[in-house]
Amino acid sequence: MNKFFAFTFLILGAIECIAQEASDTSGVLSKIYTLGEVQVSASLDKASIDAAEIQKYNANDVSSALRTMPSLIISENGSRNESTVYLRGFDIRSVPVYMDGIPVYVPYDGYVDLARFTTNDLARIDVSKGFSSMTYGANTIGGAINLIGMKPTQKLELSAKVGVRSGQGYETKINLGSNLGKIYFQTGFSILQQEFVPLSAKFDTLKLETDHQRDNSYRKDMKGSLKIGFTPNATDEYSINYQYSHGSKGNPVYLGNDKNTRVRYWQWPYWDKQSIYYISKTAIGKKSDLKARAYLDQFKNKISSFDNNTYSTQNKGSSFNSYYDDYTVGGNLEFGSKWNEENHLRASLHAKNDNHSEHNEGEPVRHFADNTFSLGIENIYKPGSKLSFIPGLSYNIRKSLRAEDYNSTDSTIINYPANKNDALNAQLATYYKISNAVNVSFNISYKSRFATMKDRYSYRNGTALPNPDLKSETAVNLELSSSVELADKVNFHPELFYSRLNNTIQMVSNVQGDLSQMLNTGESVFKGVDLSLVYQPVSVLNLYAAYSYIQRKNISNPDILFTDVPNNKLFASADYTIAKKLGITISGEFNSERNNASDGTRVSPGYFIMNGQASYHFAKYITAELGVNNIFDKNYTIQEGYPEAGRNFYAAIYFNLQRKNE
Numbered sequence: 001m002n003k004f005f006a007f008t009f010l011i012l013g014a015i016e017c018i019a020q021e022a023s024d025t026s027g028v029l030s031k032i033y034t035l036g037e038v039q040v041s042a043s044l045d046k047a048s049i050d051a052a053e054i055q056k057y058n059a060n061d062v063s064s065a066l067r068t069m070p071s072l073i074i075s076e077n078g079s080r081n082e083s084t085v086y087l088r089g090f091d092i093r094s095v096p097v098y099m100d101g102i103p104v105y106v107p108y109d110g111y112v113d114l115a116r117f118t119t120n121d122l123a124r125i126d127v128s129k130g131f132s133s134m135t136y137g138a139n140t141i142g143g144a145i146n147l148i149g150m151k152p153t154q155k156l157e158l159s160a161k162v163g164v165r166s167g168q169g170y171e172t173k174i175n176l177g178s179n180l181g182k183i184y185f186q187t188g189f190s191i192l193q194q195e196f197v198p199l200s201a202k203f204d205t206l207k208l209e210t211d212h213q214r215d216n217s218y219r220k221d222m223k224g225s226l227k228i229g230f231t232p233n234a235t236d237e238y239s240i241n242y243q244y245s246h247g248s249k250g251n252p253v254y255l256g257n258d259k260n261t262r263v264r265y266w267q268w269p270y271w272d273k274q275s276i277y278y279i280s281k282t283a284i285g286k287k288s289d290l291k292a293r294a295y296l297d298q299f300k301n302k303i304s305s306f307d308n309n310t311y312s313t314q315n316k317g318s319s320f321n322s323y324y325d326d327y328t329v330g331g332n333l334e335f336g337s338k339w340n341e342e343n344h345l346r347a348s349l350h351a352k353n354d355n356h357s358e359h360n361e362g363e364p365v366r367h368f369a370d371n372t373f374s375l376g377i378e379n380i381y382k383p384g385s386k387l388s389f390i391p392g393l394s395y396n397i398r399k400s401l402r403a404e405d406y407n408s409t410d411s412t413i414i415n416y417p418a419n420k421n422d423a424l425n426a427q428l429a430t431y432y433k434i435s436n437a438v439n440v441s442f443n444i445s446y447k448s449r450f451a452t453m454k455d456r457y458s459y460r461n462g463t464a465l466p467n468p469d470l471k472s473e474t475a476v477n478l479e480l481s482s483s484v485e486l487a488d489k490v491n492f493h494p495e496l497f498y499s500r501l502n503n504t505i506q507m508v509s510n511v512q513g514d515l516s517q518m519l520n521t522g523e524s525v526f527k528g529v530d531l532s533l534v535y536q537p538v539s540v541l542n543l544y545a546a547y548s549y550i551q552r553k554n555i556s557n558p559d560i561l562f563t564d565v566p567n568n569k570l571f572a573s574a575d576y577t578i579a580k581k582l583g584i585t586i587s588g589e590f591n592s593e594r595n596n597a598s599d600g601t602r603v604s605p606g607y608f609i610m611n612g613q614a615s616y617h618f619a620k621y622i623t624a625e626l627g628v629n630n631i632f633d634k635n636y637t638i639q640e641g642y643p644e645a646g647r648n649f650y651a652a653i654y655f656n657l658q659r660k661n662e
Contacts, residue, residue: 031123033148033150033239035237035239035280035291036099036101036146036279037146038101038135038136038146046127047069047072047127047129047532048127049065049066049068049069050124051150053068054119054122056575057573057613058613059119060119060120060171061118061119062114062118062122062125062145063085063115066127067571067589068546068573068587070495070531070569071087071127071129071495071550072087073087073548073566073569074638075564075639076638076639076642076644077639078254078639079251079254079264080251080266081250081251083113083114083115084114087127087142087143087145088130088142088143088497088499088526088530088550089526090141090143092110093105093109093111093139093452094140094141094143095142095143095145096136096139097112097114097145097147098144098145099146099147099243099275100146100147100148100149101146101293102275102293103137103352107327107328107354107355107453108356108358108368108454109454109455110139113247113271117147117245118190118221118223118245120161120173120190121186121188121225122147122150123149125146125147125148126148127145128145129497130478131390131427131429131443132144133392134348134376134378135376137350137372137376138352138372138394138396138450139449141447141448141449150175150177151186151227151229152186154177154179154658155179156177156178156657157175157176157179157657158174158175158177158655158656158657159175159655159656159657160174160175161173161652161655163651163653165649165650165651166649166650167198167213167217167645167648168195168196169650170191170193171193171652172191174190175188181231182230182231183230184227184229185227185228185229188224189224190223190224191222192220194217195218196218197645198647199214200212200630200633200636200643200647201633201647202635202646203643206255208263209253212646215253216251216252216253216311219248219250220247220249221245221246221247222245222246222247223243223244223246224245225243226241226242228240236280236281236283239278240277240278241276244274245273245274246270247268247271247272248267248269249268249271250266250267250268251266251267251268254641254642256602256641256642258601258602261641264305265305265307265308265309266303266304266305267304267306268301268302268304269302270301270302271301272298272300273297275296275298276295277294277295277296278294279291280292287337288336288338289336290336291333291334292332292333293332294330294331295328295331297327297328297329298326298327299327300323300325302321302322302323303320303321304322305319305320307319320360320361322360322361324356324357325356325358326354326357328352328353328354330350330351330353331350332348332349332350332351334347341382342382343380343382346380348376349373349375350372350374350375350376351371351372351373352372353371354372354453355368363408364406366406367402368400368404368453368457369400369402369403370453371397371401372399372450373396374395374397375394376392376394376395376425377393378392378393379392387431388431389428389429389431390430390431391426392425392427392428392429393424394424394425395422395424395425396422397420397421398420398422399421400420400456402415403415403416403456403457403468404416405457405466416457419468419469421450421470421471423450425445425446426446427446428444428445429441429443430442438485439482441479441480441481441482442478443477443478444477444478444479445476446474446475446477447475447477448474448475451473455467455470455505455518456468463516464516465511472503473522474502474503475499475500475501475502476499476500476502477498478497478498479497479498480496481493482494488536489536489537490533490535491533491534492531493532494530495530496529497526498527499526499527500523500525501525503520503522504522506519506520506522506560521556522554522556523555523556524553524554524562525553525555526550528551529548530546530548531546531548532546532547540578541575542575543574544573545572545573546571547570547571548569550565550567552565560598560599561597561598561599562598563595563596563598564596566594566606567592568590568592568606569590569591569592570588570589570590572588572589574586574587580617581617582617583616584612584614585615586610586612588608588609588610589608590606590607593605593606594638602640604636607634608634609629609636610632611628611630611631612628614626622653622655624653625650627649627650627651628647629650630645630647630648632647633646633647
């Protein structure tokens, strides 16, 4: 580690020398990469967090950044040490994750570990809630999350960070960009590492956790990115992008009271993802344009299960080495035309080929493949300056190409029967501008989600039967929202939402003996309210609060409870600036209790934690930060049996430089 810090500070020293010839500035330098946006209009139901806010909250990964927004509930899958998210009650399979509009969720199960996605090269994260554009493609039944990268606007843009944190952790990042007019490039590199999660001093040690350094809780994440673009004129743009991330992590053992939960001794030696993609936008005449995307996204990981907490032997029947080798290849075309002053039409065509391969060491490889196609159209209709309508329609098809089953008795591979499913989606958004300070909207949508490969084919470790013929689940989503601005000091944003889910893919017990099976039997209702408030009483003080209330009811089987989402969530923060140099941010988050099991026997109690950060600008290009998370050292859990971090500290130095175009 000493060599690492020596190398990092050597780089930063060189950067400081460059600063003497560069124009001084502060804050986040690179602007948003607009080719990566998926946007119909400035709709009221889209939430965003930009790079400056990500830095303010010291959100080093996407899951940390999303917890500041209303409607978004962070859930920790403790049995896999994964950070995931729920949006208005929908899990991440129903809220796909994109990078610059490119799908990056895992093909096999639709999930993704958001803690593996670092934020060092992101300009903004967009979250579409009640209304998500048809141009995203299939499976956006509950919304969409789009991670948008940076794009330089100046001749030289250089930023760097080095920091340390509790748990023998460190981080570093470097972003370099240049825009020379017709050609630009952006590159970034980051490392985020922590040897262990420090537990609260209030945590009572146990046989499986004998101190306050959480065993097997390490993480190591490295990420690199490169973007090269060409803008031959004011309307056209072409770019090639590459993203690579390498992660490894441990899985802390279960420490709860449920005797039916098996203690796992798991590690991920690698959790690797890389994407290469092309995006372009070309004007067609004066009123139309064509946007094109083509991509290859690869995912590989290895899970090692050991006999005990020495993590050295694999002799028991429960021990194994499991391998995933997945890739997705696809693309989409998006045609837009403003054929008159009142109408702006967009049509899109998506084609996506998902491939999944898996095996345990010593077993043959099983292969799975799906094709998904989506055709969508929507139109922005503005009959006047105050009123807008956005109707949309899409048709999606998912077809299996290959699905192999392994018979461990005779070590043979057989094929599942072919299956396919189609779904029609429709939505209508209405926006009305009451005045310059008040806007209202009403959205209604009928959307679908196809069953994943895991939904259709998994035996769930011998406890379930596959069901290749699962159909898509559907939902009717309603939303009424408003935005109110008062005297440039108050921005209030209330939202009411209601979702009725049908044909929900749900695990049904005892369909054959004691075996379960995924079936289209579920009906349920999600409803609630989101409130967000920004208040700036004076120029140096900014107050923010975001509250969500959600109620989820299982209509088809009330005895089966929904899990992992509390009824109440509140996030609030206060930013205070002193003499334009010293900034102080205090934030707090409250979550009410949540169920971790569908029978309600495992409940994580509610919690409230506070965080604080101070930043000081030594110069316009140098900022030092010092922060503390969980100030009051709360001993809490998000998932029962998996305690979260206690009080922990971090410190960092930022360099932000740019040289303007002459």
